[in-house]
Amino acid sequence: MADLFDRLKAECAADWHAYTDHAFVRGLADGSLPEAAFRHYLTQDYLFLIHFARAFALAGYKAKTLDDIKRAKEGISAIVDVELSLHLSYCEKWGIGPADLTDLPEAVENMAYTRYVLERGMAGDLLDLHIALAPCMLGYGEIGKRLAADPATRRVGNPYLEWIEMYAGEECQNACAEEREYIASLADGIGEARFNELSRCFRDATRLEIGFWQMGLDAVRT
Ligand SMILES: Cc1ncc(CN)c(N)n1
Numbered sequence: 602m603a604d605l606f607d608r609l610k611a612e613c614a615a616d617w618h619a620y621t622d623h624a625f626v627r628g629l630a631d632g633s634l635p636e637a638a639f640r641h642y643l644t645q646d647y648l649f650l651i652h653f654a655r656a657f658a659l660a661g662y663k664a665k666t667l668d669d670i671k672r673a674k675e676g677i678s679a680i681v682d683v684e685l686s687l688h689l690s691y692c693e694k695w696g697i698g699p700a701d702l703t704d705l706p707e708a709v710e711n712m713a714y715t716r717y718v719l720e721r722g723m724a725g726d727l728l729d730l731h732i733a734l735a736p737c738m739l740g741y742g743e744i745g746k747r748l749a750a751d752p753a754t755r756r757v758g759n760p761y762l763e764w765i766e767m768y769a770g771e772e773c774q775n776a777c778a779e780e781r782e783y784i785a786s787l788a789d790g791i792g793e794a795r796f797n798e799l800s801r802c803f804r805d806a807t808r809l810e811i812g813f814w815q816m817g818l819d820a821v822r823t
Contacts, residue, residue, distance in 0.1 A: 605788050606784065606785070608800075609735070609803040612803070612804065613807055616804055617740075621744050624818060625642070625814035625817050625818055626744055626748070626814065630748050630751065630755070630765070632755045634761065637821045639817065641708075641820035642813070642817030642820075643692070644692065644705055645705070645707070645813075645817075647688045648705060648715075649714065649715055650684055652715035653737065654677050654681055656715075656718050656719055657673050657674075657680070657734075659723065660672070660673040660731065661677075663726060664727065669727060672780075675776065676738075679773075679776050683772060687763065688702075690763075691763075710809075711816070713809060714810070717733065717805065717806065718730070718733040718737075718806065725802075728788055728791075728799065732799045733802050734806075735780070735784060735803060735806070736803060736809075736810050738777060739781060740810060741773075742774060744768060745767070745770075745774075746769050746774060749765055
């Protein structure tokens with residue numbers, strides 16, 4: 602049976618496809634993405650993740666139960682202890698350190714997305730916030746899993762394999778499965794009007810994801 606995540610994706614199927622099958626993603630899969638595009642994306646993503654860790658901290662504040670607080674803590678930990686290490690490891694190879702990263706001017710696409718999510722969380726409740734966060738976490742989990750399972754994905758000599766493997770990895774996949782169940786439980790019993798509100802937020806965050814990939818590609822457009 603379709604769960605909440607399936608229903609939200611179905612409501613914005615074209616946008617979801619444009620996000621998860623973006624040219625940037627195809628470039629990661631076959632290794633053809635220009636390094637400068639990936640570098641721009643990844644350095645902005647470092648800043649992005651700091652704001653997303655703040656959003657999970659806000660989820661802790663909006664929590665109603667101890668379990669909600671644990672979920673918020675796990676969200677922060679997944680970013681701070683796992684995901685950001687990947688970013689720092691790529692950046693180290695390029696000679697870019699943490700201080701250089703925090704000095705970077707934020708791209709407008711980055712500001713739009715991160716502040717949108719924080720605003721949804723501040724104006725709404727815990728469910729609004731987790732729905733605004735869902736395309737990020739669950740989308741990358743879906744992309745990583747698909748690319749890792751696709752025999753057409755280039756393995757040998759693909760500089761982006763580490764990226765793919767992290768999002769396809771057990772730790773990330775388990776976190777996604779838990780988040781998926783969690784949002785369904787938070788939304789248990791909602792009516793059509795509330796679903797429509799959440800659906801709009803999910804679609805908007807998905808559109809902001811598309812913009813984030815495009816920002817990476819646009820960095821190398823001549
Ligand atoms: C823009 C973006 N979206 C999602 C993720 C996966 N947490 C990410 N690192 N960056």
